[in-house]
Amino acid sequence: MSILERAHLEVVRAVERQGSLTAAAETLHLTQSALSHTVRKLEDQLGVAIWYREGRSLRPTQAGAYLLSVANRLLPQIDQAEERLKQFAQGERGTLRIGMECHPCYQWLMKIVSPYLAAWPAVDVDVKQKFQFGGIGALFGYEIDLLVTPDPLYKPGLIFEPVFDYEQVLVVGPGHPLRQAAFVRPKQLSDETLITYPVETERLDIYTQFLTPAGISPRRQKSIETTDIMLQMVASGRGVAALPRWLVEEQADKFDVAPVKLGRQGVAKQIFVGFRDADAEIDYLRAFVNLARNHRDNKA
Amino acid sequence: MSILERAHLEVVRAVERQGSLTAAAETLHLTQSALSHTVRKLEDQLGVAIWYREGRSLRPTQAGAYLLSVANRLLPQIDQAEERLKQFAQGERGTLRIGMECHPCYQWLMKIVSPYLAAWPAVDVDVKQKFQFGGIGALFGYEIDLLVTPDPLYKPGLIFEPVFDYEQVLVVGPGHPLRQAAFVRPKQLSDETLITYPVETERLDIYTQFLTPAGISPRRQKSIETTDIMLQMVASGRGVAALPRWLVEEQADKFDVAPVKLGRQGVAKQIFVGFRDADAEIDYLRAFVNLARNHRDNKA
DNA sequence: GGTAAGAATGAATTACCTTCATCAATAAAT
DNA sequence: ATTTATTGATGAAGGTAATTCATTCTTACC
Numbered sequence: 001m002s003i004l005e006r007a008h009l010e011v012v013r014a015v016e017r018q019g020s021l022t023a024a025a026e027t028l029h030l031t032q033s034a035l036s037h038t039v040r041k042l043e044d045q046l047g048v049a050i051w052y053r054e055g056r057s058l059r060p061t062q063a064g065a066y067l068l069s070v071a072n073r074l075l076p077q078i079d080q081a082e083e084r085l086k087q088f089a090q091g092e093r094g095t096l097r098i099g100m101e102c103h104p105c106y107q108w109l110m111k112i113v114s115p116y117l118a119a120w121p122a123v124d125v126d127v128k129q130k131f132q133f134g135g136i137g138a139l140f141g142y143e144i145d146l147l148v149t150p151d152p153l154y155k156p157g158l159i160f161e162p163v164f165d166y167e168q169v170l171v172v173g174p175g176h177p178l179r180q181a182a183f184v185r186p187k188q189l190s191d192e193t194l195i196t197y198p199v200e201t202e203r204l205d206i207y208t209q210f211l212t213p214a215g216i217s218p219r220r221q222k223s224i225e226t227t228d229i230m231l232q233m234v235a236s237g238r239g240v241a242a243l244p245r246w247l248v249e250e251q252a253d254k255f256d257v258a259p260v261k262l263g264r265q266g267v268a269k270q271i272f273v274g275f276r277d278a279d280a281e282i283d284y285l286r287a288f289v290n291l292a293r294n295h296r297d298n299k300a
Numbered sequence: 301m302s303i304l305e306r307a308h309l310e311v312v313r314a315v316e317r318q319g320s321l322t323a324a325a326e327t328l329h330l331t332q333s334a335l336s337h338t339v340r341k342l343e344d345q346l347g348v349a350i351w352y353r354e355g356r357s358l359r360p361t362q363a364g365a366y367l368l369s370v371a372n373r374l375l376p377q378i379d380q381a382e383e384r385l386k387q388f389a390q391g392e393r394g395t396l397r398i399g400m401e402c403h404p405c406y407q408w409l410m411k412i413v414s415p416y417l418a419a420w421p422a423v424d425v426d427v428k429q430k431f432q433f434g435g436i437g438a439l440f441g442y443e444i445d446l447l448v449t450p451d452p453l454y455k456p457g458l459i460f461e462p463v464f465d466y467e468q469v470l471v472v473g474p475g476h477p478l479r480q481a482a483f484v485r486p487k488q489l490s491d492e493t494l495i496t497y498p499v500e501t502e503r504l505d506i507y508t509q510f511l512t513p514a515g516i517s518p519r520r521q522k523s524i525e526t527t528d529i530m531l532q533m534v535a536s537g538r539g540v541a542a543l544p545r546w547l548v549e550e551q552a553d554k555f556d557v558a559p560v561k562l563g564r565q566g567v568a569k570q571i572f573v574g575f576r577d578a579d580a581e582i583d584y585l586r587a588f589v590n591l592a593r594n595h596r597d598n599k600a
Numbered sequence: 601g602g603t604a605a606g607a608a609t610g611a612a613t614t615a616c617c618t619t620c621a622t623c624a625a626t627a628a629a630t
Numbered sequence: 631a632t633t634t635a636t637t638g639a640t641g642a643a644g645g646t647a648a649t650t651c652a653t654t655c656t657t658a659c660c
Contacts, residue, residue, distance in 0.1 A: 004382040006305050022606055034649050036608060041648090046382075047389030055657050056606040063388040069578065070381040073442070074374060081370040082304040082346075088363040089347035133440065133457025133576075140433065140440035142373070153453070157433025276433075278369070322637060334618050336639055341617095355626050356637040 003045045006078060009071035011038060012050065015058060016068055077142055093284050095124040099144035101135040101151070103197040104227060104244050105271055108164060109148060112292050119291070123284045139276060145285060150205070152272040159280060163292040164271040166244040168205050169259035173237045176258075183261035186214035193239030195230050198223035206242035209267050231255040244269070303345045306378060309371035311338060312350070315358060316368055377442055393584045395424040399444035401435040401451070403497040404527060404544050405571055408464060409448060412592050419591070423584045439576060445585060450505075452572040459580060463592040464571040466544040468505050469559035473537045476558075483561035486514035493539030495530050498523035506542035509567050531555040544569070 014024035025032045051058035131138040135147040152160035224230045235255040248259040314324035325332045351358035431438040435447045452460035524530045535555040548559040
């Protein structure tokens with residue numbers, strides 16, 4: 001009845017990664033013969049070929065490709081479970097895997113993480129930023145335990161809590177004509193170079209909440225990965241950017257930049273943390289959420 | 301390095317289900333001794349107890365409870381993978397697991413399924429309706445392959461396509477004062493008994509798009525699982541309900557009911573099918589989506 | 601055509617899991 | 631309280647199955 005074992009998934013993954021049975025055997029600390037036998041047996045039992053034998057190399061069949069996708073999906077979860085059980089053994093509590101779906105949140109997260117690590121010495125924190133299936137997918141897929149995002153999603157199985165409000169502002173460099181303005185209108189950006197994080201336009205607030213509704217596009221757009229470089233670019237007059245006000249004010253002594261309100265009303269943003277409700281009672285996860293929320297309350 | 305095997309997960313699950321090692325051994329076609337050895341070895345290797353030995357019974361430790369949750373999550377996925385691989389072998393293409401997040405869609409789905417089964421004799425169809433983590437969670441968690449829902453969610457990793465438009469109408473029985481009305485206003489329902497499917501109010505269009513915006517509640521609300529019974533209740537004057545117009549018109553010969561437009565504009569609805577973009581190229585899945593979409597086009 | 605590299609095969613060995621037999625502990629029953 | 635039945639633990643024996651070793655087969659490349 002039961003055919004498919006963890007070992008089989010490991011083999012499929014290793015062959016894919018190493019490119020050959022022989023090489024895979026080495027990484028698995030087995031002989032080539034052992035793998036060959038294992039593979040043949042698996043194919044016999046399933047009744048399906050996993051690889052085409054093309055000359056002396058292996059190319060996955062359709063079934064093989066499917067099996068590979070299963071392996072890539074399940075093995076990390078098994079590894080993680082094993083890891084976590086071993087951590088139980090050492091009295092450690094585990095690893096809190098945090099996913100981030102918002103670039104500037106990183107600076108904010110760092111402020112939460114250090115007191116958290118101090119308060120929970122037995123818990124490690126891991127921050128991930130890229131997700132094949134998006135943050136929500138990563139939560140459902142048990143790749144992460146906590147998601148920091150501006151887009152909450154109230155779906156059964158997930159809990160989102162607001163942890164942080166801020167105002168999104170335009171950042172301008174020294175001598176910029178808008179520097180003294182009380183606020184900026186969309187039209188005034190039509191001749192500017194806008195520096196953004198490298199994500200889709202739909203995920204950039206300055207578009208969705210400011211430019212797009214007014215039907216305006218900036219003359220040029222550049223994307224920059226890191227906040228520091230972005231600020232440096234702005235400070236050197238290469239363009240303008242949109243960032244949280246608190247971040248701009250904090251960095252104002254390091255970089256010669258100034259915040260300008262976006263529109264007469266300003267653009268208000270809110271950051272949420274989301275987690276699986278099955279995890280709601282994990283004390284160290286709860287503690288992180290509380291810490292994050294209190295951080296906001298202390299500022300307010 | 302690798303400790304946790306599929307067999308271990310099976311053991312944990314069986315012990316939980318059967319309540320004792322001895323009983324679990326039987327379902328796994330093993331001796332009690334074998335399980336005892338296996339368990340001890342696993343606990344030794346992980347360095348953590350999985351069960352408290354309380355007298356002659358086993359109670360999961362914290363680690364055990366965690367392991368159990370892992371087993372319940374991963375084992376079905378492994379089973380399904382194995383299943384699917386075996387289906388590859390028999391030239392079958394697999395099982396299309398469809399999730400439904402909208403009650404009246406069931407009638408519609410049935411119309412699609414029968415031509416589909418005829419066109420794809422090697423593909424089985426399975427329809428599920430209850431999801432612990434909601435339809436989206438079920439998609440991400442590989443519990444289903446296709447989700448039929450009124451709430452699309454454009455997130456990376458998922459694709460949603462509209463397949464069906466309809467008008468949501470009020471259904472009234474014979475001799476109902478509203479029966480001849482051109483349309484009904486929210487206020488006119490404040491003295492009625494509203495019959496709905498047993499889901500949260502936020503998922504009922506007649507609330508979200510009609511009653512709630514007007515600040516009206518019906519005098520009473522009853523919930524009924526099945527559409528047929530619901531129509532029977534309406535036909536016997538026990539209350540009114542909200543259903544798709546096409547469904548009401550189709551059933552008008554079986555039940556003495558009539559549709560009434562909700563508001564002057566009517567309430568327009570759209571049904572979507574969603575799937576993982578990783579599956580976008582699976583021919584039999586694609587075929588279902590196309591069939592569903594064409595079904596709409598034929599009607600229009 | 602020769603050679604090197606990779607995969608397949610068959611027999612021998614080894615490792616490990618299962619069983620058997622038995623014990624220990626506990627809950628239920630007399 | 632003593633007996634009895636049920637459940638889990640343990641150690642040794644046994645058997646199955648996976649791994650290795652030695653070899654062959656195929657093919658890419660020089």
